[in-house]
Amino acid sequence: MSAETPRSQATLSALAQLDERSREIFRQIVESYLATGEPVGSRNLSRIIPMTLSPASIRNVMHDLEEAGLIFAPHTSAGRLPTETGLRFFVDALMQFGDLAESERNAIEAQVAASGPDRSMETVLADASQLLSGMSRGAGVVLTSKSNARLKHVEFVRIELEKALVVLVSEDGQVENRIVPIPPGLPPSALVEASNFLNARIRGRTLTEARVELQRGLATAKAELDGLTQKLVEAGFASWSGGDPADRQLIVRGQANLLGDLKALEDLERIRLLFDDLESKRDLVDLLDRAETAEGVRIFIGSENKLFSLSGSSMIVAPYRDGQSRIVGVLGVIGPTRLNYARIVPMVDYTAKVLSRLIG
Template identity: 75%
Template sequence: MPTREWTHIRSSHSPGPFDEMLPLLTAPLAQIDERAREIFRQIVESYLATGEPVGSRNISRLIPMTLSPASVRNVMADLEAAGLIYAPHTSAGRLPTDLGLRFFVDALLEIGDVSERDRSSIEAQVAAAGKGYTVDGVLQEASSLLSGLSRGAGVVTTTKTDPRLKHVEFVPLDPSRALVILVSEDGQVENRVLPLPTGLPASALVEASNFLNARVRGRTLREARGEMETLLHELHGELDDLTARVVEAGLASWSGGEASERRLIVRGQAKLLEDLRALEDLERIRLLFDDLESKRELVDLLGLAEEAQSMRIFIGSESKLFSLSGSSTIVAPYRDGQGRVVGVLGVIGPTRLNYGRIVPMVDFTARVVSRVLGAPGTDAA
């Protein structure tokens, strides 16, 4: 893959506590000799492959030059002093720090290409989801397939829209609850569970559905709610009071229910449990699940990629959200039919994600989603 396509990745990272340190570190590290860079690369690549610390004896066997374990230890001491590696236990091997991973990603990472098999899978699955042209279907499929291909959790954010309505229906669940189904003109379907007033007759739900469908078709939620507020006062005698309350609550559950301007889709959290190697991993995953429940903070974090309109990689404690769980996020923006950035998609997983494979995969998936959504000039090839 041409180097120019990845220039923005190497220069773009999450603002955080390391921003001021990175220029001070990367300048001298760019001048260190080849053996130090190779030893550092081996420590990182071993960690990405196994999650385990690696010692000087093993490194001396792996590097393409003749160095004794003692010489390797001397270089490792310098790398540790620079804050790029650390010893998790006394007399153990070394692991990269979050700062070391950032340096590796920005300066040493060799980006691969998306395999033909993965390209075919991504294009086929996203295109199939887009045949019915439901935006939610495309985004949920993209999130699910990224989870499956990366063994992490797939994540997508999308800007909330105010679609024009096609149909509204109230379906009884039990005497105290009903399911409100809203279908928009572009094919999106959303459901909400709505509490019902005590004593509501079964016919009231049918009456509420008929009343709304006769008046809101072709209107946005904002338009429909404004008109209904006025109309309910004017036609108070036409509707029973309980039915009127159902109509009003049904529209309010969409147009005023949530303050966030973005929606979040997360798929495949269970994938994160498939590669546990120790009790520490289990605790880290538990903390990550807690992080994923903090949807407001996650949406804010991913919003940074929308603002930058480019690929972003957030590593471990660079982000306050993932400072405890030691997780990384790789995300890329996707565009709508007018070429505007409307959300981001990507992968959340442990810091030892296969960055070289997942970075181009996320970028390619974002291009395919943009193409399916009709973004002009989008080429996923």
């Protein structure tokens, strides 16, 4: 398992500049925040750090950590919280990722890998999202490309004089519809002809593979198809191949979990902003797309990405693959910046591996 983060070199460099005392005090501030969400002061730190230091000595170290941009005072109290930079530093350089308990592994295997003849891939992905939500107490997210589904059947159905409904059925049971324009003067027989032409070339292929085959077929199909039917074929297939966010299947489960740990009105406002973020499908899809280039788990914290710049949220995601080791989607958890990173990272990583095994 690997947790890839955007600033690992910078944080490792910063780590080398902290002595053992500063490192331990900083660790305790972050771990206290992740556990309680509350600022911690020098007096409490002097009781919990595994070394003998006076509150005055700890305050001096805290001042240095604040100067370095790793912690801040949320108000006039003596307590401190980690900044987003501090959280990134902690995740990259100081945190030790745990391992899943056997019971957690079994739960993931049972829910994600439970197969049945009528269980579509969409159901599997929804179950994976719900599972991550339940285990993390955050929102579970799954993004997959519809273009990776294996195709079974396509059919053109006229719905108006110059419009047709194109129905595309995948082997996993998903059905997608698009409305396309019909060339003026197109006879009814052309709809059947276009359907037959596509069905002979798409069955068992992904959209990407079928697109290549279609381009090859159209180049030699002039004797087989008249000009109007060719236009219909091109319009029908192009309606699925634009790479638009609408062609990405996004599943979010467990938003209500994010309401369960509110401590103040500002927390409620943060969650409201996060809900707005989750409704912004295009931005979320763009963010998850960035995770598809990762080899392992990827962690996004707060304003490191524009999507969460206002709500101050974090996302832990990992790609999953098909039987040819091609990345076909990403899954993960969204929540407040004080997510239990050490526990959720191996959870997301293992779920992605189970899903990859199932798809492969």
